[in-house]
């Protein structure tokens with residue numbers, strides 16, 4: 001695990017994601033939250049980044065905490081996001097229980113081996129109410145193959161020059177994104193992100209070893225069932241009885 005990921009690209013993140021429809025994404029997450037029968041939703045967003053999604057969701061839930069490994073990302077959040085915790089989802093520091101935990105936009109793909117993935121599930125199980133829901137999306141191989149070409153790009157944002165080099169390895173199923181960021185005055189930083197692109201069946205296998213079971217497994221942004229050819233999958237997990 002590289003503790004410094006998202007430290008340097010935090011200044012560029014909103015620009016890199018400018019075509020992402022976070023409002024639509026938030027509506028989808030909100031619809032999934034309806035699975036929860038409790039009146040009040042105590043939500044925890046994992047890997048919230050700069051909280052673009054939280055902007056749309058924070059007023060919809062009774063209590064809302066955002067969290068991310070990168071404090072540089074969290075400080076970019078708007079003033080309406082009050083409860084921010086910088087933490088690793090492999091070591092969640094919460095004593096309080098939540099009934100809705102979620103993570104968006106490939107964040108679980110940063111867990112590059114099965115042991116880490118299971119550790120994350122275990123951490124979430126510890127802070128989730130018995131009747132709570134944990135939902136996350138996972139980026140799949142067809143997504144990597146489709147978008148790789150668009151992710152090789154160069155640009156300039158507010159005086160910061162950047163280059164992104166994106167490569168997907170079919171052999172080891174790792175999607176690597178290297179960012180070279182030129183802040184000017186000779187300050188050049190590099191960040192390399194590694195994301196594991198698990199097979200469809202890997203998720204079910206890993207979840208079968210956890211305290212969770214799969215309640216739903218959707219094609220992302222829809223309520224139809226996903227399959228091995230899906231580009232992005234939305235898992236909805238509940239705790240096993």
Ligand SMILES: C[S@@+](CC[C@H](N)C(=O)[O-])C[C@H]1O[C@@H](n2cnc3c(N)ncnc32)[C@H](O)[C@@H]1O
Nearest residue numbers: 006047048049068069070088089104105107110
């Ligand atoms: C692709 S970004 C998604 C951010 C945000 N969810 C969004 O939709 O824009 C991935 C995020 O995962 C965070 N992240 C990666 N590994 C993490 C970990 N082990 N614990 C917590 N956050 C992590 C990164 O800091 C980054 O903000």
